[in-house]
Amino acid sequence: MKPVDLVISGGRLVSPDAIASQSIAVDAGKIVGIGTTEQMPPAREQIDANGLYVLPGAIDVHVHFREPGFAHKETWTTATQAAAVGGITTVFDMPNTNPPTSSVEALVQKIAIAERQAIVNFGIYGNIGEHNRDQLKPMVEAGAVSFKLYMGSENPLVPCPPDGAILDAFDVLAGLGIRCTVHAENTPILMWRGERLIRSGRRDAAAHLEQHSDIATIEAVSRTAIFSEWTGCKVHIAHESTRHSLPHIRFAKQRGVDITVETCPQYLFLSTDDGARLGPNFLRVKPPVREPGHKEPLWQALVEGTIDILSTDHAPHLREEKLRDPIWDCAPGFPGVETSMRLMLTEVSRGRLTLPQYVRMACSAPAKAFGLYPRKGTLAEGADADIVLVDMNKREIIKADRLHSIGNATPYEGFEVTGAPVRTIVRGKTVAMNGQPIGEPGWGRNVARVS
Ligand code: NCD
Ligand code: ZN
């Protein structure tokens, strides 16, 4: 038999349905065989995965890698190093950069930045604005993977378009068959309440929660589903944060709306109770980490599949930006790509979910929702060799200063985790090992372009 590039033998392969002891042969960046050790061809590189689980690389459809415009918070090099160490082999980057990714020109600029630096695969979101409808199709042709709608926005770089413009954009995306990811909050509620709270002199962390009340999300999730139903545009709800959305999501799915939903570790592991530990302003994120009582229903919805996808909303900021006072000046969001898999594996080891369920929400469901399946999101012959080896016995303590992101202000400081990715492989090449990134900048490819 002709030798192949790589054989990974002795591990337990995890799919959404099963765990099976099998070996994998990889050649030219693709999986070319799965079978017993005896069935494996000779290989130039052998990896012994005895005692380890073998997962498809995680696909994180919601990250903010900050370039161009905010390289003091994060660069594509540091962010993709963090992702690789976190077991994430594909990321989709959000358009709230400077310039925002609202035109072909801005898209091409960002793709060039990512191509030079990335050590994992990437997709780039185009932004839906009030005046860029003519750019949507050209952006797809220029390599955008999907689109982002800031339905809840106070950011002048990516303002919320009026509903009429949203409907028109959804018509265009329906014709292109592209799913639109939505930050689903009601902007007029955010603006009205924000101004009222500021005028009344509020500067405390609780005012952020009052501004981003559950109703702002519930209404926007429902409106997104109705607009999707009307136009036929597939939609994806970003960072679901409240248990009160769940009945509306279930109703939309029951009536056949093509809607997928993600949540993120901050809504599963944190509540306002963590404000005491972290300092109250530190917790600021949009939408907010809410009162105790949301985590459990969100977990249940994720495990049962009402919430389809686990993403991170990796939104790094400098520590001093996270500690600012009043609350309105505190930068919202947290880094997430390096800690997400570790936190989730810890819950696997505690029995809250199974490894196959984790693979469904972190690998196969995102690949299916965004048209990458079965090229990505599965360990199968013909798929890209994006693979993660996981040691379920590895114990670590999360420390901000060990993370690879520049904006490393993690809310999980001191968390003890059990289970970690120990080797991350992107298209057949190891890009991270035992917590260290080793991939070459530029190895990552745009997934919207078939390589
Ligand atoms: C994000 C950011 O910092 O870019 N912040 C956040 O609180 N989630 C923006 C966003 O996702 O809305
Ligand atoms: Zn958002």
Ligand code: ZN
């Ligand atoms: Zn985000």
